[in-house]
Amino acid sequence: MIFTTKAEYGVRLMVRLGELPGDEPVSLKSVAETERLPLAYLERIVALLRRAGLVASTRGAHGGYRLARPADQIRMDEVILALEGAVAPMSCFVDDREADGDRVLCSHLEDSGTGCATKLLWTRVQGGVHRALQQTTLAELVTFQTPPDPVGTGAAERRPAAV
Template structure:
Protein backbone atom coordinates (compact mmCIF):
# COMPACT_ATOMS: atom_id res chain seq x y z
CA UNK A 1 0.00 0.00 0.00
CA UNK A 2 1.39 3.35 -0.94
CA UNK A 3 0.41 6.52 0.86
CA UNK A 4 0.64 9.82 -0.99
CA UNK A 5 2.95 12.71 -0.25
CA UNK A 6 0.07 14.25 1.71
CA UNK A 7 0.60 11.64 4.42
CA UNK A 8 4.39 11.82 4.24
CA UNK A 9 4.60 15.61 4.35
CA UNK A 10 1.81 15.87 6.91
CA UNK A 11 3.60 13.52 9.31
CA UNK A 12 6.89 15.37 8.78
CA UNK A 13 5.11 18.67 9.49
CA UNK A 14 3.65 17.23 12.70
CA UNK A 15 7.05 15.88 13.80
CA UNK A 16 8.51 19.38 13.42
CA UNK A 17 5.64 20.82 15.47
CA UNK A 18 6.23 18.06 18.04
CA UNK A 19 9.89 19.02 18.31
CA UNK A 20 8.96 22.65 18.89
CA UNK A 21 6.32 21.67 21.46
CA UNK A 22 9.05 19.96 23.50
CA UNK A 23 11.05 23.19 23.81
CA UNK A 24 11.10 24.93 27.23
CA UNK A 25 9.16 27.95 25.90
CA UNK A 26 7.23 26.63 22.88
CA UNK A 27 5.98 29.23 20.43
CA UNK A 28 3.96 28.82 17.24
CA UNK A 29 6.04 27.70 14.27
CA UNK A 30 5.62 29.23 10.82
CA UNK A 31 4.99 26.97 7.86
CA UNK A 32 7.85 28.71 6.09
CA UNK A 33 10.25 27.56 8.84
CA UNK A 34 8.94 23.99 8.59
CA UNK A 35 9.16 24.04 4.79
CA UNK A 36 12.78 25.19 4.99
CA UNK A 37 13.74 22.74 7.76
CA UNK A 38 12.20 19.78 5.93
CA UNK A 39 12.83 20.85 2.33
CA UNK A 40 9.11 20.76 1.52
CA UNK A 41 7.03 23.00 -0.80
CA UNK A 42 5.33 25.76 1.20
CA UNK A 43 2.21 25.94 -1.00
CA UNK A 44 1.58 22.20 -0.53
CA UNK A 45 2.13 22.46 3.24
CA UNK A 46 -0.53 25.16 3.37
CA UNK A 47 -3.09 22.73 1.94
CA UNK A 48 -1.94 19.92 4.22
CA UNK A 49 -2.03 22.02 7.39
CA UNK A 50 -5.61 23.04 6.54
CA UNK A 51 -6.60 19.34 6.63
CA UNK A 52 -4.75 18.84 9.93
CA UNK A 53 -6.42 21.91 11.41
CA UNK A 54 -9.87 20.73 10.28
CA UNK A 55 -9.17 17.39 12.01
CA UNK A 56 -8.29 19.18 15.26
CA UNK A 57 -4.65 18.06 15.19
CA UNK A 58 -3.09 21.53 14.90
CA UNK A 59 -4.14 25.04 15.81
CA UNK A 60 -3.00 28.36 14.42
CA UNK A 61 -2.14 31.78 15.78
CA UNK A 62 -2.28 34.85 13.56
CA UNK A 63 0.03 37.81 13.60
CA UNK A 64 3.71 38.63 13.30
CA UNK A 65 4.70 35.90 15.74
CA UNK A 66 1.97 33.52 14.64
CA UNK A 67 2.17 30.07 13.20
CA UNK A 68 1.06 26.56 14.07
CA UNK A 69 1.31 24.31 17.07
CA UNK A 70 -0.07 20.95 18.10
CA UNK A 71 -3.64 21.06 19.37
CA UNK A 72 -2.88 18.19 21.79
CA UNK A 73 0.20 16.68 23.38
CA UNK A 74 2.28 14.59 20.95
CA UNK A 75 1.69 11.41 22.96
CA UNK A 76 -2.05 11.87 22.41
CA UNK A 77 -1.80 12.04 18.59
CA UNK A 78 -2.01 8.59 16.96
CA UNK A 79 -0.92 8.09 13.39
CA UNK A 80 -4.20 6.43 12.37
CA UNK A 81 -6.04 9.70 12.93
CA UNK A 82 -3.35 11.61 11.05
CA UNK A 83 -3.52 9.30 8.02
CA UNK A 84 -7.32 9.33 8.13
CA UNK A 85 -7.32 13.15 8.13
CA UNK A 86 -4.90 13.31 5.22
CA UNK A 87 -5.68 10.24 3.09
CA UNK A 88 -9.11 9.03 4.15
CA UNK A 89 -9.71 5.37 4.94
CA UNK A 90 -6.79 2.96 4.63
CA UNK A 91 -7.61 0.61 1.76
CA UNK A 92 -5.04 -1.85 0.42
CA UNK A 93 -6.78 -2.37 -2.93
CA UNK A 94 -8.77 -0.15 -5.26
CA UNK A 95 -11.70 -2.57 -5.07
CA UNK A 96 -12.14 -1.67 -1.40
CA UNK A 97 -14.53 1.20 -0.76
CA UNK A 98 -14.74 3.55 2.19
CA UNK A 99 -17.72 2.97 4.49
CA UNK A 100 -16.94 5.88 6.83
CA UNK A 101 -20.32 5.71 8.51
CA UNK A 102 -19.39 2.33 10.00
CA UNK A 103 -15.63 2.95 10.20
CA UNK A 104 -14.57 0.09 7.93
CA UNK A 105 -13.54 -0.68 4.39
CA UNK A 106 -15.71 -2.94 2.24
CA UNK A 107 -15.11 -4.98 -0.91
CA UNK A 108 -17.13 -3.51 -3.77
CA UNK A 109 -17.45 -6.96 -5.37
CA UNK A 110 -20.20 -7.79 -2.88
CA UNK A 111 -22.59 -5.82 -5.07
CA UNK A 112 -21.57 -7.95 -8.08
CA UNK A 113 -22.33 -11.40 -6.73
CA UNK A 114 -23.66 -10.86 -3.24
CA UNK A 115 -20.39 -11.81 -1.52
CA UNK A 116 -16.78 -10.68 -1.43
CA UNK A 117 -14.16 -11.99 -3.79
CA UNK A 118 -11.83 -14.82 -2.81
CA UNK A 119 -9.08 -12.41 -1.72
CA UNK A 120 -11.25 -10.34 0.61
CA UNK A 121 -9.89 -12.11 3.70
CA UNK A 122 -6.30 -11.32 2.71
CA UNK A 123 -6.91 -7.63 2.00
CA UNK A 124 -9.01 -7.24 5.13
CA UNK A 125 -6.12 -8.63 7.18
CA UNK A 126 -3.62 -6.36 5.42
CA UNK A 127 -5.83 -3.36 6.09
CA UNK A 128 -6.26 -4.39 9.74
CA UNK A 129 -2.50 -4.81 10.19
CA UNK A 130 -1.76 -1.38 8.76
CA UNK A 131 -4.43 0.27 10.90
CA UNK A 132 -3.10 -1.54 14.01
CA UNK A 133 0.45 -0.30 13.29
CA UNK A 134 -0.82 3.25 12.80
CA UNK A 135 -2.89 3.08 16.02
CA UNK A 136 0.14 1.83 17.93
CA UNK A 137 2.36 4.72 16.83
CA UNK A 138 2.08 8.17 18.38
CA UNK A 139 3.55 11.43 17.26
CA UNK A 140 5.67 11.38 20.43
CA UNK A 141 7.18 8.06 19.23
CA UNK A 142 8.18 9.68 15.93
CA UNK A 143 9.57 12.81 17.59
CA UNK A 144 11.67 10.71 19.97
CA UNK A 145 12.86 8.51 17.11
CA UNK A 146 13.84 11.50 14.98
CA UNK A 147 15.68 13.11 17.90
CA UNK A 148 17.65 9.91 18.56
CA UNK A 149 18.54 9.53 14.91
CA UNK A 150 19.36 13.13 14.04
CA UNK A 151 22.96 13.17 12.85
CA UNK A 152 25.48 15.59 14.28
CA UNK A 153 25.90 18.64 12.01
CA UNK A 154 28.90 17.14 10.14
CA UNK A 155 28.10 13.44 10.54
CA UNK A 156 27.06 11.27 7.57
CA UNK A 157 23.41 10.20 7.44
CA UNK A 158 22.69 6.72 8.89
CA UNK A 159 21.94 3.97 6.39
CA UNK A 160 19.20 1.35 6.79
CA UNK A 161 17.82 2.68 10.05
CA UNK A 162 14.14 1.92 10.55
CA UNK A 163 11.47 2.07 13.21
CA UNK A 164 10.92 -1.23 15.04
CA UNK A 165 7.71 -2.96 13.94
CA UNK A 166 5.26 -3.59 16.76
Protein backbone atom coordinates in the same frame (compact mmCIF):
# COMPACT_ATOMS: atom_id res chain seq x y z
CA MET B 1 -0.89 0.28 -0.41
CA ILE B 2 0.86 3.47 -1.30
CA PHE B 3 0.43 6.61 0.76
CA THR B 4 0.70 9.88 -1.13
CA THR B 5 3.13 12.72 -0.54
CA LYS B 6 0.31 14.37 1.39
CA ALA B 7 0.75 11.73 4.11
CA GLU B 8 4.54 11.82 3.94
CA TYR B 9 4.80 15.61 4.14
CA GLY B 10 2.02 15.82 6.72
CA VAL B 11 3.76 13.36 9.04
CA ARG B 12 7.05 15.23 8.59
CA LEU B 13 5.28 18.48 9.47
CA MET B 14 3.72 16.90 12.56
CA VAL B 15 7.10 15.54 13.71
CA ARG B 16 8.66 18.99 13.24
CA LEU B 17 5.87 20.57 15.31
CA GLY B 18 6.28 17.84 17.92
CA GLU B 19 9.96 18.72 18.32
CA LEU B 20 9.20 22.30 19.31
CA PRO B 21 9.55 23.27 22.94
CA GLY B 22 6.31 24.24 24.68
CA ASP B 23 3.49 25.90 22.79
CA GLU B 24 5.75 28.11 20.69
CA PRO B 25 4.26 28.46 17.17
CA VAL B 26 6.49 28.04 14.13
CA SER B 27 5.99 29.55 10.70
CA LEU B 28 5.12 27.19 7.89
CA LYS B 29 7.80 28.88 5.79
CA SER B 30 10.53 27.84 8.24
CA VAL B 31 9.22 24.25 8.28
CA ALA B 32 9.16 24.22 4.48
CA GLU B 33 12.75 25.46 4.34
CA THR B 34 14.04 23.10 7.05
CA GLU B 35 12.30 20.04 5.61
CA ARG B 36 12.81 21.13 1.98
CA LEU B 37 9.10 20.88 1.21
CA PRO B 38 6.99 23.08 -1.09
CA LEU B 39 5.33 25.82 0.95
CA ALA B 40 2.13 25.97 -1.14
CA TYR B 41 1.58 22.22 -0.68
CA LEU B 42 2.28 22.46 3.06
CA GLU B 43 -0.35 25.19 3.34
CA ARG B 44 -2.97 22.80 1.93
CA ILE B 45 -1.78 19.98 4.20
CA VAL B 46 -1.81 22.09 7.36
CA ALA B 47 -5.38 23.17 6.55
CA LEU B 48 -6.46 19.51 6.63
CA LEU B 49 -4.62 18.93 9.91
CA ARG B 50 -6.18 22.06 11.39
CA ARG B 51 -9.66 21.01 10.32
CA ALA B 52 -9.08 17.64 12.06
CA GLY B 53 -8.12 19.41 15.30
CA LEU B 54 -4.52 18.19 15.24
CA VAL B 55 -2.83 21.54 14.60
CA ALA B 56 -3.62 25.00 15.98
CA SER B 57 -2.67 28.30 14.42
CA THR B 58 -1.80 31.72 15.80
CA ARG B 59 -2.05 34.87 13.68
CA GLY B 60 0.23 37.84 13.73
CA ALA B 61 3.89 38.70 13.50
CA HIS B 62 4.89 35.97 15.95
CA GLY B 63 2.23 33.54 14.75
CA GLY B 64 2.48 30.17 13.17
CA TYR B 65 1.46 26.59 13.84
CA ARG B 66 1.75 24.27 16.81
CA LEU B 67 0.24 20.98 17.91
CA ALA B 68 -3.32 21.25 19.20
CA ARG B 69 -2.63 18.50 21.78
CA PRO B 70 0.49 16.98 23.32
CA ALA B 71 2.38 14.66 20.96
CA ASP B 72 1.73 11.62 23.16
CA GLN B 73 -2.01 12.15 22.69
CA ILE B 74 -1.88 12.20 18.87
CA ARG B 75 -2.14 8.80 17.19
CA MET B 76 -0.90 8.40 13.66
CA ASP B 77 -4.18 6.89 12.46
CA GLU B 78 -5.77 10.29 13.19
CA VAL B 79 -3.11 12.06 11.12
CA ILE B 80 -3.38 9.68 8.16
CA LEU B 81 -7.18 9.77 8.23
CA ALA B 82 -7.10 13.58 8.17
CA LEU B 83 -4.70 13.60 5.23
CA GLU B 84 -5.64 10.56 3.16
CA GLY B 85 -9.11 9.55 4.28
CA ALA B 86 -9.84 5.88 4.91
CA VAL B 87 -6.95 3.50 4.29
CA ALA B 88 -7.73 0.85 1.69
CA PRO B 89 -5.18 -1.63 0.31
CA MET B 90 -7.07 -2.13 -2.98
CA SER B 91 -9.19 0.18 -5.11
CA CYS B 92 -12.13 -2.28 -4.87
CA PHE B 93 -12.08 -2.06 -1.08
CA VAL B 94 -14.62 0.17 0.65
CA ASP B 95 -14.03 0.90 4.32
CA ASP B 96 -17.49 1.31 5.81
CA ARG B 97 -16.47 1.18 9.48
CA GLU B 98 -17.39 4.80 10.19
CA ALA B 99 -20.99 4.36 9.09
CA ASP B 100 -21.69 0.74 9.96
CA GLY B 101 -19.63 -0.54 12.86
CA ASP B 102 -16.74 -2.75 11.76
CA ARG B 103 -17.57 -3.62 8.17
CA VAL B 104 -15.31 -3.65 5.12
CA LEU B 105 -17.04 -4.06 1.78
CA CYS B 106 -15.92 -5.38 -1.57
CA SER B 107 -17.13 -3.24 -4.45
CA HIS B 108 -17.33 -6.10 -6.97
CA LEU B 109 -20.91 -6.33 -8.16
CA GLU B 110 -20.77 -10.01 -9.07
CA ASP B 111 -19.86 -11.23 -5.59
CA SER B 112 -23.46 -11.25 -4.25
CA GLY B 113 -22.40 -9.17 -1.28
CA THR B 114 -20.03 -11.79 0.12
CA GLY B 115 -16.74 -10.35 -1.16
CA CYS B 116 -14.30 -11.77 -3.64
CA ALA B 117 -11.89 -14.58 -2.81
CA THR B 118 -9.14 -12.13 -1.81
CA LYS B 119 -11.26 -10.14 0.65
CA LEU B 120 -9.82 -12.03 3.65
CA LEU B 121 -6.26 -11.13 2.65
CA TRP B 122 -7.01 -7.44 2.05
CA THR B 123 -9.03 -7.21 5.25
CA ARG B 124 -6.03 -8.55 7.20
CA VAL B 125 -3.63 -6.19 5.40
CA GLN B 126 -5.87 -3.23 6.15
CA GLY B 127 -6.29 -4.31 9.78
CA GLY B 128 -2.52 -4.60 10.22
CA VAL B 129 -1.88 -1.16 8.79
CA HIS B 130 -4.69 0.34 10.85
CA ARG B 131 -3.36 -1.25 14.07
CA ALA B 132 0.19 -0.06 13.37
CA LEU B 133 -1.03 3.50 12.83
CA GLN B 134 -3.32 3.37 15.86
CA GLN B 135 -0.56 2.08 18.14
CA THR B 136 1.98 4.70 17.06
CA THR B 137 1.92 8.12 18.66
CA LEU B 138 3.51 11.27 17.35
CA ALA B 139 5.66 11.34 20.51
CA GLU B 140 7.22 8.02 19.48
CA LEU B 141 8.16 9.43 16.09
CA VAL B 142 9.61 12.57 17.66
CA THR B 143 11.65 10.46 20.09
CA PHE B 144 12.86 8.23 17.26
CA GLN B 145 13.76 11.28 15.18
CA THR B 146 15.72 12.95 17.98
CA PRO B 147 18.10 10.52 19.71
CA PRO B 148 19.28 11.33 23.24
CA ASP B 149 22.34 13.53 23.53
CA PRO B 150 24.98 11.19 25.04
CA VAL B 151 27.47 13.97 25.82
CA GLY B 152 24.95 16.41 27.26
CA THR B 153 25.94 19.23 24.91
CA GLY B 154 22.43 19.84 23.63
CA ALA B 155 23.67 19.34 20.08
CA ALA B 156 22.21 15.94 19.25
CA GLU B 157 22.50 15.19 15.56
CA ARG B 158 19.55 14.02 13.51
CA ARG B 159 19.35 10.32 12.93
CA PRO B 160 19.19 9.39 9.22
CA ALA B 161 15.83 8.08 8.06
CA ALA B 162 15.53 4.33 8.60
CA VAL B 163 13.35 2.06 6.56
